[in-house]
Amino acid sequence: MCGIIGFSGYERATDVLLSGLSALEYRGYDSAGISCFTKDAKITTIKSVGKVSELKALVPGELKSDCGIGHTRWATHGGVSRTNAHPHSCGNVTLIHNGIIENYLALRDTLAAGGRTPVSDTDSEIAAMLIDSLYTGDAAAALAAAVAHLEGAYAFCVLFSDQPGKIYCIRKGSPLVACQTEMGSIIASDMVALLRYSKDYFVLEENLIACLTRDEITLTTLDGTPVTPDYLTVTWDVSSAQKNGFKHYMEKEIHEQPDALSRTIMPRLVRYSENGTFYMLPDFTADGIPDSVFLGLSRIIITACGTAMHAGMMGKLLFEELLRIPVTVDIASEFRYQNPILDENTLVITVSQSGETADTLAALRLARKKGARTLSIVNVKGSSIARESGHVFYTHAGPEIAVASTKAYTAQLAAFYLIVFRAAYAAGQLSIAECAKYTEQLAAIIPSIQQVLEQKDEFTKISRHLTKANDLFFIGRGMDYALSCEGSIKLKEISYIHSEAYAAGELKHGTLSLITSEVPVIALATQHDVLPKMVSNIKEVRARGAFVILVAAADAMIEEELYDFRINLPQISDRFAPFAAAVVLQMIAYNTSYLRGLDVDQPRHLAKSVTVE
Numbered sequence: 001m002c003g004i005i006g007f008s009g010y011e012r013a014t015d016v017l018l019s020g021l022s023a024l025e026y027r028g029y030d031s032a033g034i035s036c037f038t039k040d041a042k043i044t045t046i047k048s049v050g051k052v053s054e055l056k057a058l059v060p061g062e063l064k065s066d067c068g069i070g071h072t073r074w075a076t077h078g079g080v081s082r083t084n085a086h087p088h089s090c091g092n093v094t095l096i097h098n099g100i101i102e103n104y105l106a107l108r109d110t111l112a113a114g115g116r117t118p119v120s121d122t123d124s125e126i127a128a129m130l131i132d133s134l135y136t137g138d139a140a141a142a143l144a145a146a147v148a149h150l151e152g153a154y155a156f157c158v159l160f161s162d163q164p165g166k167i168y169c170i171r172k173g174s175p176l177v178a179c180q181t182e183m184g185s186i187i188a189s190d191m192v193a194l195l196r197y198s199k200d201y202f203v204l205e206e207n208l209i210a211c212l213t214r215d216e217i218t219l220t221t222l223d224g225t226p227v228t229p230d231y232l233t234v235t236w237d238v239s240s241a242q243k244n245g246f247k248h249y250m251e252k253e254i255h256e257q258p259d260a261l262s263r264t265i266m267p268r269l270v271r272y273s274e275n276g277t278f279y280m281l282p283d284f285t286a287d288g289i290p291d292s293v294f295l296g297l298s299r300i301i302i303t304a305c306g307t308a309m310h311a312g313m314m315g316k317l318l319f320e321e322l323l324r325i326p327v328t329v330d331i332a333s334e335f336r337y338q339n340p341i342l343d344e345n346t347l348v349i350t351v352s353q354s355g356e357t358a359d360t361l362a363a364l365r366l367a368r369k370k371g372a373r374t375l376s377i378v379n380v381k382g383s384s385i386a387r388e389s390g391h392v393f394y395t396h397a398g399p400e401i402a403v404a405s406t407k408a409y410t411a412q413l414a415a416f417y418l419i420v421f422r423a424a425y426a427a428g429q430l431s432i433a434e435c436a437k438y439t440e441q442l443a444a445i446i447p448s449i450q451q452v453l454e455q456k457d458e459f460t461k462i463s464r465h466l467t468k469a470n471d472l473f474f475i476g477r478g479m480d481y482a483l484s485c486e487g488s489i490k491l492k493e494i495s496y497i498h499s500e501a502y503a504a505g506e507l508k509h510g511t512l513s514l515i516t517s518e519v520p521v522i523a524l525a526t527q528h529d530v531l532p533k534m535v536s537n538i539k540e541v542r543a544r545g546a547f548v549i550l551v552a553a554a555d556a557m558i559e560e561e562l563y564d565f566r567i568n569l570p571q572i573s574d575r576f577a578p579f580a581a582a583v584v585l586q587m588i589a590y591n592t593s594y595l596r597g598l599d600v601d602q603p604r605h606l607a608k609s610v611t612v613e
């Protein structure tokens with residue numbers, strides 16, 4: 001939700017800002033802008049509607065600056081226009097903002113009484129007006145005073161016109177990470193903007209004020225006490241955030257899944273011995289997750305948003321089957337307002353690629369406040385959810401740039417499998433031999449994903465057919481239903497084709513009336529225990545004329561007249577089929593979007609990291 005970057009240093013600030021905005025563009029891409037101190041110590045602002053490439057075309061080569069801020073916007077308050085694009089200025093203050101100021105209307109009225117009138121429709125401009133109204137030459141004091149009036153979430157980078165070369169920053173809720181390099185100081189919403197300059201960075205803690213100059217970043221509390229940052233190191237390199245020969249980030253990230261899964265699974269496999277036999281089991285000692293987290297539980301609640309929540313649906317099925325503890329899956333934006341019943345015997349698992357999703361973070365905070373145990377499955381190291389959770393399981397999928405989540409999803413699935421196997425072993429529900437057998441089967445899915453990717457031409461044929469559809473259904477039972485939900489969101493978000501995921505047995509209770517020859521059905525039949533039931537459900541849609549695309553276990557006996565296309569999965573036991581089937585659905589969504597000529601990586605209206613409610 002909006003990407004922000006600030007730079008003070010020895011290089012051309014415009015180059016650093018514009019390349020940083022390109023890296024951050026997945027966070028928002030409806031308009032962009034920069035403000036820089038020029039050599040005469042004045043601030044120049046350039047903004048444009050559209051993508052960062054359009055802003056780049058407006059920035060003159062002769063614009064010399066060594067300090068500035070840049071923003072790429074995902075509109076919340078106010079439509080997409082040049083006026084609403086950031087940076088916003090008022091008096092001495094020029095700022096960029098990521099987040100939402102909830103009380104901006106009340107503030108606007110108060111500030112209007114003091115003679116300040118906004119020109120944009122944004123909450124961010126009101127923040128600029130507020131800070132300017134409190135500024136008497138001491139930037140840190142103005143920020144400290146301003147945040148006392150602000151409700152909501154914010155990450156601000158602020159230039160004060162009488163302090164050239166300096167950027168002041170503060171955040172609450174929305175993320176900011178920073179690094180100091182030989183070429184200067186940089187701050188941004190996300191590590192991907194810093195990667196080309198440094199692998200070492202620190203997360204700006206909430207309610208600390210950072211002041212960036214070309215030689216240092218100083219941190220102080222709101223009352224002026226100096227603070228030393230804790231640096232983290234990422235293992236990613238610049239190439240992990242580039243396309244590396246693929247047409248789109250999404251395509252690249254789909255193909256990265258064998259590596260990503262290997263990084264999630266393999267380092268957690270540890271050799272155990274019992275009665276002279278050796279076993280490889282999941283072990284989270286290095287993650288700092290003791291078995292006691294899984295013992296004495298009365299229930300588990302999994303809460304997340306979107307794709308991460310769909311991974312949680314799979315987690316529920318696994319937990320209930322192997323750990324035999326009741327599990328509920330809640331959408332985080334609902335959970336946080338439901339006054340849930342939680343205690344120390346409840347484990348709340350939050351799942352988030354970014355670790356910054358506002359609703360998931362709020363759900364985690366609620367769980368902690370109510371005394372539940374908390375464990376988070378997170379991809380981004382040092383993110384808010386990772387830092388605030390009782391325990392963290394990092395997926396190590398590497399940076400995910402495409403808005404549609406792919407490798408992060410399968411890595412979240414892998415995390416659930418490992419966690420469930422370990423928990424069931426620790427709780428005595430699985431013997432060491434069973435746990436080792438399942439763990440071995442999990443590791444074996446890695447090469448099977450490569451086999452799925454080899455069926456590239458089949459996916460293109462299917463997608464060619466889907467490009468003409470207006471509506472589509474995904475149907476499945478059990479794990480296949482959980483996966484249908486994921487397949488449906490993936491297709492919707494990037495191809496703009498309306499689709500719904502349905503539990504296959506539920507269609508006939510109303511929705512079957514929507515099935516016609518114009519409505520393709522993607523039927524998942526990877527689970528042998530419900531195969532006869534699933535075949536009946538496929539017959540039901542077929543009898544209504546549906547064009548059926550079947551994704552099935554290779555040995556599933558299904559009459560040929562029941563489908564138009566069939567994708568067979570590699571030989572894997574049913575429990576692990578979701579990995580291979582997920583890749584099939586990702587490829588179908590990807591190709592459909594591409595063949596429809598759409599912006600695969602940056603679909604309309606969306607942004608990667610949803611840091612607002």
Ligand code: F6R
Nearest residue numbers: 306307308352353354357404405
């Ligand atoms: C869909 C997608 C979203 C995210 C959701 C949660 O492809 O990416 O549905 O899964 O916004 O994001 P995280 O995992 O960052 O909390």
